[in-house]
Amino acid sequence: MALFARSFRTGLTLGLLVAAAVVAAGVIYEKYDTRTLKRTIRRDAVLCGVNANFPGFASKDASGNWTGFDVDICRAVAAAIFNDPKKVTFIPLDANDRLTALQNRTVDILSRNTTWSMSRETGYDLNFAAVTYYDGEGFMTRKDRSVDSALELGGSRICVQTGTTTQLNLSDFFRANNMTYDEMKFDKAAEMIKAYDEGRCDVVTTDMSQLYSYRLNLAKPDNNVILADVISKEPLAPVVRLRDDDWMMIVKWTVYAMLNAEELGVSSQNIDEALKSKKPDVMRLVGTEGAYGEELGLTKDWAARIIRHVGNYGEVYDRNVGSGSKLAIPRGLNQLWSTGGIQYAPPIR
Ligand SMILES: N[C@@H](CCC(=O)N[C@@H](CS)C(=O)NCC(=O)O)C(=O)O
Incomplete structure (x- = not known):
């Protein structure tokens, strides 16, 4: 009888341990969620958190169209995934709500003049993908x-x-x-x-x-x-959830593709010629050489789609906030490193 009671207790303890492990694994699984790309494809739209009204960076016109520099970052991600920059649902967020909205999956990218700081990454379990705009x-x-x-x-x-x-x-x-x-x-x-x-x-x-x-x-x-x-220093960057690595890669390399395109002179105006280029670095960018897009979980022409539909970094800057816009903000630090600024993208290779 005593033996039976002991083995029953051992069984119960083991059972409880297994149950606790299953719950913990569930929590960890939630925390290490990497299914954002799959969910995005299923819903057929990127969920993008933006500023409600910041003309030049994010604003909605009378017919409901969103435009702006931060808006274009999400459009570029949609272009890379869907070959359609319109497949974005924009969700306006206040300064106070933006980080929790990303944490609780109301949005999958926060592209809203948000400064990359240490405590925002560590305290909210977030990752800033790449600096799109050096501000102060x-x-x-x-x-x-x-x-x-x-x-x-x-x-x-x-x-x-x-x-x-x-x-x-x-x-x-x-x-x-x-x-x-x-x-x-x-x-x-x-x-x-x-x-x-x-x-x-x-x-x-x-x-x-x-x-x-x-x-x-x-x-x-x-x-x-x-x-x-x-x-x-206000390095503004799109933000994603921590441990959402595949998604982070897509957002980060979308920004870098736009910067590399500007550096290589590839724009929405000459993308068709660029697709015929024999220059090795242009070929890697537009996908006529290598399998860089596939390795991101996308297609070969992921960057060509971004450039065709949204443009390179310089085009996006100029039309929204630079010389081609009402704001006319000088490029300053946001010039490419090769022309005196600090915008520097790692190479695609
Ligand atoms: N870059 C700074 C400031 C960004 C920010 O949220 N600025 C306010 C300043 S006016 C803003 O955009 N407010 C608009 C809103 O909350 O709707 C940060 O990340 O904290």
Whole structure:
């Protein structure tokens, strides 16, 4: 009887251990999920988290079409997968919600002027794929205040949005320079800009790219100046979930294909000629040599699809935020490394 009781207890313990292991494996399996590409193909669309209203980077027109630099990154991923840049569902996200929306699979890519930082990767279990836009935090103020430098902003009322790196850098900058400021915090960008435009704060701070964009929509854009000082590094990058490696590869190499295409002079205008090129690096890019696309889980012509439908990095930059756009932001750091900037893609080989 005692023997039976002991073996029963041992059996029970073993059973419980096996059950615990199965539950743990389930949790781990969830955590190590790598089925994003399969799910994307099944639903026939990429789920892309974007800024709700950031003209130049992401905005929706009256007929419901999304355009912008961040929008084009998701369109490029859709072009690589589906040969159709329209197969994207755009989901507008606030600064405060964006990282959790990616974590809980509301979106599969976050392409929303989001700064790559260490704690965002470690704290939210996320991966930033590749820097699409090197930005930095700046300040806008009214011209009639005759301020030339950020170091003259002590004592100002400063409008800033919560849930951003902006708010943290602002505090660092004033602390490091022994200056005080009156922080006016907002959860919504639109309310923050309205407060600035109505004179409820003296200064508004955010990434330089956003200052250019927001200034266009102020009541009197020309009465406002964007100071030259850049107080932080804001490497903006599309984000995916950690341990979603196959998906991460696709997003990362989509960006790198666009950069390599610009470097090699391959654009949406000459993609058909590029497909006939005998230059080895062009052949690897457009898929007439090697099996780079297949190794990503896509087709041979994955990069040619991106370039044909969306364009190379320079084309995307120019039409959305650069010389061909209302924002007209100089390329600056976002020039290719070969022309004086720091945009540098690893080679396709
Ligand atoms: N790059 C910074 C700032 C990005 C950011 O979210 N900026 C605000 C500043 S205005 C914004 O885009 N707000 C728009 C919104 O929440 O709808 C970050 O990643 O924290």
